[in-house]
Amino acid sequence: MYQFTPNIQKENPIILGIESSCDETGASVICGKKILSDEIASSADIQALYGGVVPEIASRAHTDAIAKVVDKAIKNAGISYADIDAVAVTYGAGLLGALLVGVSFAKAFAYALNKPLIAVNHIRGHLAAAYLQDESLKPPFVTLLASGGHTAILYTKSESEFELLGGTLDDAVGEAFDKVARVLGLQYPGGPNIERLANTGKNVVPMPKMLKGNGGYNFSYSGLKTAVINYCHTKSQKGEEYNKADVACSFQSAALDILVEKAVQGAKEKNVTTVTAGGGVVANGYLREALTTACQKAGLKLVLPEKRYCTDNATMIAAEGLLQYRLGNFADMRQNAKASIPLSVTIDKG
Ligand SMILES: Nc1ncnc2c1ncn2[C@@H]1O[C@H](COP(=O)(O)OP(=O)(O)O)[C@@H](O)[C@H]1O
Numbered sequence: 001m002y003q004f005t006p007n008i009q010k011e012n013p014i015i016l017g018i019e020s021s022c023d024e025t026g027a028s029v030i031c032g033k034k035i036l037s038d039e040i041a042s043s044a045d046i047q048a049l050y051g052g053v054v055p056e057i058a059s060r061a062h063t064d065a066i067a068k069v070v071d072k073a074i075k076n077a078g079i080s081y082a083d084i085d086a087v088a089v090t091y092g093a094g095l096l097g098a099l100l101v102g103v104s105f106a107k108a109f110a111y112a113l114n115k116p117l118i119a120v121n122h123i124r125g126h127l128a129a130a131y132l133q134d135e136s137l138k139p140p141f142v143t144l145l146a147s148g149g150h151t152a153i154l155y156t157k158s159e160s161e162f163e164l165l166g167g168t169l170d171d172a173v174g175e176a177f178d179k180v181a182r183v184l185g186l187q188y189p190g191g192p193n194i195e196r197l198a199n200t201g202k203n204v205v206p207m208p209k210m211l212k213g214n215g216g217y218n219f220s221y222s223g224l225k226t227a228v229i230n231y232c233h234t235k236s237q238k239g240e241e242y243n244k245a246d247v248a249c250s251f252q253s254a255a256l257d258i259l260v261e262k263a264v265q266g267a268k269e270k271n272v273t274t275v276t277a278g279g280g281v282v283a284n285g286y287l288r289e290a291l292t293t294a295c296q297k298a299g300l301k302l303v304l305p306e307k308r309y310c311t312d313n314a315t316m317i318a319a320e321g322l323l324q325y326r327l328g329n330f331a332d333m334r335q336n337a338k339a340s341i342p343l344s345v346t347i348d349k350g
């Protein structure tokens with residue numbers, strides 16, 4: 001079975017990252033922890049017409065875009081194909097058809113150019129984005145993972161060892177944003193649209209209490225989501241007006257304040273000096289500000305990836321690829337795509 005493992009592992013390899021797990025086709029090139037290029041093509045505009053991601057449309061859009069996006073990333077990095085030291089690709093979790101486009105492309109590319117292939121877990125990519133933001137970042141630290149599929153506080157022991165301090169018992173925070181957005185009549189993608197609307201509203205609509213101290217580091221978002229849905233439906237049934245911006249603002253605070261509180265609490269308990277964050281919800285301005293303020297107050301250093309490296313992108317895949325390269329974890333041509341990878345597997349083996 002073809003598997004190319006480099007004889008000499010470079011200190012700062014040039015890694016091509018490829019991402020196609022959902023509706024963004026991404027390709028990026030990094031050299032060590034330096035970002036050389038970052039390309040993305042999105043089918044979000046088409047998906048918005050259907051109110052969410054239609055898997056078949058996403059797969060077709062990836063097929064159309066991938067070669068162009070990869071080519072552009074290599075050109076903009078100012079390198080040639082021969083300069084690439086490894087190809088890192090998202091193998092899961094995500095939409096199977098969409099993932100297969102990236103995985104098949106990466107396998108063919110690596111095979112044709114005689115380059116090593118690295119299979120990257122998408123969520124590990126979200127966690128690794130922080131290392132590119134701050135090149136001096138070193139574990140141990142506490143990490144807030146807030147995405148469309150996961151919500152967790154992790155103790156990052158090393159670049160590949162994590163301890164789950166707590167996670168969501170039901171919905172993920174991003175999922176709650178997407179569902180509430182739909183109730184408020186906002187277009188896909190829900191998170192950024194709620195944030196925009198929330199900026200014009202006030203935190204005046206009562207929201208249920210989130211799991212505080214005795215909930216440990218666990219979260220529950222299904223009650224919050226249901227409360228918002230009930231509030232809107234009851235108002236509509238009574239023919240009463242309600243201010244959608246106020247609902248968005250109140251929901252946003254309730255959903256995000258608890259993340260900040262528990263991330264800081266985790267850092268204090270684990271006696272670390274640094275907090276990092278990753279995942280699409282970390283692109284939220286309110287969350288970023290609240291985390292910044294809370295960490296400053298607690299004397300903690302905060303490493304927040306830039307907004308574009310919080311939502312799906314190939315740069316974070318290259319970043320995790322770099323960690324795997326240094327560990328010598330290379331994939332072979334049997335590498336398949338995986339639609340679902342539980343968080344326990346993600347933090348255990350990646
Ligand atoms: N500005 C924002 N505010 C709140 N949520 C956001 C924002 N931007 C993106 N999101 C949410 O992030 C989620 C996607 O994040 P992502 O990390 O890619 O999820 P996953 O990788 O688990 O599928 C979506 O639920 C989206 O609504």
Ligand SMILES: [Mg+2]
Pocket residue numbers: 122126147280311312
């Ligand atoms: Mg993602």
